[in-house]
Amino acid sequence: xxxxxxxxxxxxxxxxxxxxxxxxxxxxxxxxxxxxxxxxxxxxxxxxxxxxxxxxxxxxxxxxxxxxxxxxxxxxxxxxxxxxxxxxxxxxxxxxxxxxxxxxxxxxxxxxxxxxxxxxxxxxxxxxxxxxxxxxxxxxxxxxxxxxxxxxxxxxxxxxxxxxxxxxxxxxxxxxxxxxxxxxxxxxxxxxxxxxxxxxxxxxxxxxxxxxxxxxxxxxxxxxxxxxxxxxxxxxxxxxxxxxxxxxxxxxxxxxxxxxxxxxxxxxxxxxxxxxxxxxxxxxx
Numbered sequence: 001x002x003x004x005x006x007x008x009x010x011x012x013x014x015x016x017x018x019x020x021x022x023x024x025x026x027x028x029x030x031x032x033x034x035x036x037x038x039x040x041x042x043x044x045x046x047x048x049x050x051x052x053x054x055x056x057x058x059x060x061x062x063x064x065x066x067x068x069x070x071x072x073x074x075x076x077x078x079x080x081x082x083x084x085x086x087x088x089x090x091x092x093x094x095x096x097x098x099x100x101x102x103x104x105x106x107x108x109x110x111x112x113x114x115x116x117x118x119x120x121x122x123x124x125x126x127x128x129x130x131x132x133x134x135x136x137x138x139x140x141x142x143x144x145x146x147x148x149x150x151x152x153x154x155x156x157x158x159x160x161x162x163x164x165x166x167x168x169x170x171x172x173x174x175x176x177x178x179x180x181x182x183x184x185x186x187x188x189x190x191x192x193x194x195x196x197x198x199x200x201x202x203x204x205x206x207x208x209x210x211x212x213x214x215x216x217x218x219x220x221x222x223x224x225x226x227x228x229x230x231x232x233x234x235x236x237x238x239x240x241x242x243x244x245x246x247x248x249x250x251x252x253x254x255x256x257x258x259x260x261x262x263x264x265x266x267x268x269x270x271x272x273x274x275x276x277x278x279x280x281x282x283x284x285x
Contacts, residue, residue, distance in 0.1 A: 074108075074109075075106040075107060075108055075119075076106070076107055076108070076109055077104060077105070077106050077107075078097065078099050078104065078105045078106075078107070079099075079103075079104045080099040080100065080101055080102070080103055080104075080122075081101070081102065082101055082216070083101030083102060084101065084214060085101070085214045085215065085216045085252060086098045086099065086100060086125075086211045086212065086213075086214060086215050086216070087099040087215075087216055087217075087218070088215045088216070088217055088220070088228055089105075089217075089218075089220070090220070090224040090227060090228065091107060091111075091116075091118075092109070092110055092111065093111055093116055093129050093131065093134070093136075094129035094227075095116070095126065095127060095128045095129045095136065096126075096127040096227070096228055096231065097118075097124060097125075097126055097127075098124065098125035098126075098127075098211040098212070098215075099122070099124050100122060100123035100124060100125070100211065101122075101123070102122055102123075103120070103121065103122025103123050103124055104120065104121050104122060105118055105119070105120045105124055106118060106119040106120070107119075111134065112134075113134075114133070114134060115134055115135060115137060116131070116134050116135070116136045116137065117136075117137045117138075117139070118136075118137075118138055118139070119138070119139045119140070120138055120139075120140060120154065120156065121140065121141070121156060121157070121158065122155070122156070122157070123153070123154075123155045124153070124154055124155075125151070125152070125153045125154075125207070125208070125211045126138065126147075126150075126151065126152055126153075126154065127151040127231065128147050128148075128149050128150055128151070128169075129149060130148055130149025131148065131149065132148055135147065135148055136148070136149075138154065140154065140156035140160075140162060141156060141158065141159075141160045142156075142160040142162065142175060142176055142177065142192075143156065143162050143173055143174065143175060143176065143192075144173070144174045144176060145164065145171060145172070145173050146171070146172045146173075146174070147169065147170075147171050147172070148169075149169060150166065150167075150168050150169025150170060150171060150186075151166075151167040151168040151169065151208075152164060152165060152166040152167055152168075152169070152171050152184075153165045153167070153207055153211075161192070162191065162192050163189065163190070163191045164184055164189065164190045164191075165188075165189045165202045165204060165207060166184050166185060166186050166187070166188055166189075166202070167186060167207060167208060168186050169185075169186060170183060170184070170185045170186070171183070171184045171185075172184075173190060173197075175192070175195065177195070178195060180195075180196075180197070182197040182199070184199065187201060187202055188200070188201060188202055189201070189202040189204075208232060212232055212256060213255060213256060214252070214253065214254050214255070214256070215228070215252070215253050215256060216251065216252040216253070217249060217250065217251050217252075218250055219248050219249075219250060220248065220249060221245065221246050221247065221248055221249075222239065222244060222245055222246070222247040222248070222249060222265065222269070222282075223239060223245035223246070225249060225251070225265070226238075226239055226282075229258060229261060229262075233258040234258075235258050235259075235278060235279060235280060236278070236279050236280070237258065237262055237279070237280045237281075237282065238279055238280070238281050238282070239281075239282050239283070240281055240282065240283035240284075241283055241284055243284065244269070244271060244282070244283070244284060247269050249265070249268060249269065251264060251265070251268060258280060259275070259280070262280045262282060265282065266282060270285065271283065271284065271285065272284065272285040
């Protein structure tokens with residue numbers, strides 16, 4: 001990855017663009033003139049069509065400038081505009097990403113053979129599946145984060161401000177401009193002040209809880225949702241039967257507790273729930 005960000009996207013004047021297009025179509029006799037009512041309908045239809053095309057072009061240009069050129073594979077995006085909830089996604093390598101409000105993550109549908117690379121902006125918690133043969137690499141506007149398997153929180157805004165808190169494991173962080181690197185271990189927090197690293201002991205013991213309190217999932221398979229729940233729940237959830245594992249669900253959990261979440265799941269998918277002292281089993285009725 002390289003430092004190829006560009007967030008300068010100017011608004012498009014749809015009316016001006018439409019007038020130019022409409023004038024050209026009239027000049028070339030490509031718009032039929034058969035009455036005022038029909039002309040108005042054609043104008044409105046073409047105008048909204050032009051707006052849609054221009055919006056698509058704007059999106060394409062924004063993605064082109066935001067994503068480094070060496071990414072041959074198209075990147076998928078997770079954007080969370082909801083400040084009150086965390087958007088949760090399990091990647092194909094088993095890593096879990098918790099995307100905070102007003103934050104984005106860009107990732108491939110499948111990782112390369114020898115590396116795992118994503119980009120992000122905003123406030124994101126990563127729980128990385130360990131794989132020594134495929135390091136996990138996260139790129140922000142000015143920083144590169146490299147890990148093998150760990151859990152940590154990254155905050156990075158459009159101005160390049162950066163903060164990293166490590167919950168578990170060890171993380172290497174490198175400034176793109178200077179190449180200066182630092183290692184941050186569990187219980188430490190690192191920030192950049194005047195282009196230099198500053199580290200301190202992290203006192204935020206509620207970091208994971210803050211990301212998992214109100215979670216939402218979009219088109220996520222049930223086995224992946226259960227995988228996330230089991231990361232922090234004392235009472236484990238188990239799925240009975242291969243068939244139900246691939247059930248996809250759009251769901252939002254508030255003030256998460258395992259009994260409440262499994263109850264919502266069972267009701268939404270018409271499944272059976274069995275509660276024991278240590279576990280909760282979900283199966284076909």
